[in-house]
Amino acid sequence: MSAVGQLKTVVWDAADIQGLADFYVAVAGLTQHYADDEWVTLTSPDGWRFGVQRALDHVAPQWPDPAHPQQMHVDFQVADIDAAAELAELHGATRLRDGESWHVLADPAGHPFCLSRGQVERPGVSGVIVDTGDPPALARFYSGLLGLEVGYEGPDGVLLGREGQPRVMFQQVAQYQSPQWPDPTRPQQLHLDVMIGADADAAEEAALALGATRLPGVGENWRVYADPHGHPFCLLTPVG
Template sequence: MTSEPHRRAIGSLRAVALDAPDIDLLATFYEQLAGWRRAYGDDEWITLVSDDGWRIGLQRATNHVPPRWPGQDHPQQAHLDFRVPDIDAAAERAQQLGASLLRRNERWHTLADLAGHPFDLSANPDDPRTTLMGVMLDCPDAKALSHFYAALLGKPLTYEADGMAMLGEDGAQPVLFQQVEQYTAPRWPDPAYPQQIHLDVTVQDVDAAERAALDIGATRLDGAGSNWRVYADPAGKPFCLVWD
């Protein structure tokens, strides 16, 4: 266990974005499972929001190749961790909504959503709500990648152990990291090596933020729009710097 003081951030976490071939179908699934609400939507992107401040983006990927958890031939790249009052009841409800059960044990259940993205359900019997505890990124080196995102997002390193790390306090949209063997990095935008999930990071001055991100180990990728640019972190995972 460790705790570091907050440092000056390059940007702030805006959204966790999931790729899917049918974003309306996936949005309906998470609305019914987690009680999220639609804040924006068009044919290419839907933004869902939670009562505790999470923003989840759903991005249409017409050539989406779903993960095949737990192997690295078609890796998940990242997953969402939910807390629920009863994991058995929540898993049954998720399956009724179209999810697939991947693994069950006493502490948590792992399922795949309608786009194939794995997610975990863990028990929190003192809270009747379904809440998003955090987003977990797979990586070859949890220590190295957590330190990169600590500098990018300005979140404190609150937990570090062998092959695991966590940024941010519980309840404050933490980002977690788990080290996996034979890690296979995305090769965005190659659909054969999909990103599956990416983070959007809000910045004020994109040119200054880009210089700072490159200085800590990011790589500029060939993707940009009117208010976003695409980069890869040191593990090859794409992320976007976005601005208003």
């Protein structure tokens, strides 16, 4: 399947970027590779890349309050969800909801995340979950953007990505409210970085044709867009 680019990084917003990075290193088994005053890079043993980006005016979500939505969250798979939740609480997480096969917690910056039970020896990443009022429509956009095939579609949402691919889930949320980045009162919370080729203009044209909107953000090798349901994402060209 053709694609505009490939998912490179899942990025959390936070005021205390090193504190949030240290949390995920301790709780989710991530490894820190780079840090400066504005950004921290982390990776998981199973190949996911995460970033923590400084947002001094970050307003934490208050899940499940639809007026303060999470927008996206990460699902981690662990062998023992009770032990993993207790460890997370020791490092500053807040328990939000318990389930039979998964627990929901908030990290120290307020971002909800899930700990789901799996047959794993060490923590892994099940996927990133995106809130929306129309999962099939948003899944079609990201299937074209990232070149991922539908792995599941049901009443609870649509999953993109098969074995060996990054998995992105689009879940149905009642009273969904989109972010309005860069308005700090309607924050993005998380965003996706998508790596493209060297031709940024061609990639932009393809993304806009799929339904993206250009937003007022640009850097040396990145441009900011919003998906059809308002979630910001970045298209990145290779450096050097």
